[in-house]
Ligand code: HEC
């Protein structure tokens with residue numbers, strides 16, 4: 058019966074090695090999430106004109122209200138096996154996190170993915186906003202600072218050991234700060250119904266649809282979630298008119314009558330897009346090289 062003992066020993070050894078490997082991954086995840094980032098923010102000239110309604114619209118189409126709640130008082134977005142994802146209360150009310158914010162703190166969070174204390178923000182898609190134009194950023198900031206205080210205490214965003222292990226293994230792209238080129242300057246787009254302006258707006262779409270917009274499974278989403286669609290001409294968009302594209306993006310209704318679930322494709326945010334923005338996006342996607350969807 059000696060061989061049974063040998064197998065048992067081998068198995069025990071294997072379990073020990075696995076436990077050590079997982080422990081190392083968890084440790085590596087903590088190390089990544091715990092790293093301090095020191096990001097200098099240049100002084101910005103105050104905006105010439107402030108349009109709070111436009112700022113509110115930008116907060117909507119950039120997804121802020123989709124995650125931080127309509128009143129920006131924050132909400133528990135998801136409690137998952139990888140952790141609790143809780144976009145915080147952005148107002149100055151009880152439980153709000155922005156009472157002591159300077160403009161540079163807002164900018165560090167929104168464009169660079171770093172909290173005022175230099176901590177990497179989890180899930181917050183700041184890489185979509187790094188190149189937001191000065192004009193758009195000024196309106197957004199003015200609006201954020203004008204939002205009425207909401208009293209709402211929420212638990213913090215927190216990863217589980219599994220979340221840390223996956224983060225450590227490089228399997229969870231939750232820290233935008235690592236992806237961002239912090240030397241990038243804001244874009245200076247011209248508002249027009251053309252592909253160039255569409256490329257500027259499409260930063261908001263690339264986090265899910267991919268940098269080449271060919272779609273595929275969205276990293277970090279639960280199994281069974283629909284993959285992001287292919288928006289290049291290899292997908293269905295060439296068969297859609299501009300009007301049909303606009304309806305899909307703003308209401309989630311596709312020309313074939315199917316509806317997109319707003320939990321996966323956040324069309325309520327895009328409902329506030331202007332006709333110029335919708336046409337610019339349509340032209341941008343139409344101008345891309347064909348690319349196959351990742352599987
Ligand atoms: C996909 C969901 C999502 C979207 C979209 C989003 N956020 Fe966040 N945001 C988060 C989460 C989650 C956190 C908390 C991260 C943490 O504590 O590690 C956060 C943190 C922040 C913070 C830092 C608060 C602090 O702790 O000091 C600010 C400021 C912020 N978001 C502003 C915005 C603005 C403005 C927008 C729109 C341009 C936006 N967010 C869009 C999820 C999101």
Ligand code: HEC
Nearest residue numbers: 261262265283284285286293305306317318321322323338
């Ligand atoms: C949070 C992730 C997410 C973001 C951000 C996002 N999408 Fe999507 N999108 C999806 C998913 C997932 C689908 C597939 C939905 C389905 O099959 O039910 C989709 C589908 C679509 C479709 C349908 C295409 C087809 O062939 O059926 C269009 C059009 C679209 N998205 C446009 C956009 C645009 C434009 C933006 C940016 C302004 C954007 N999406 C941002 C996740 C996202």
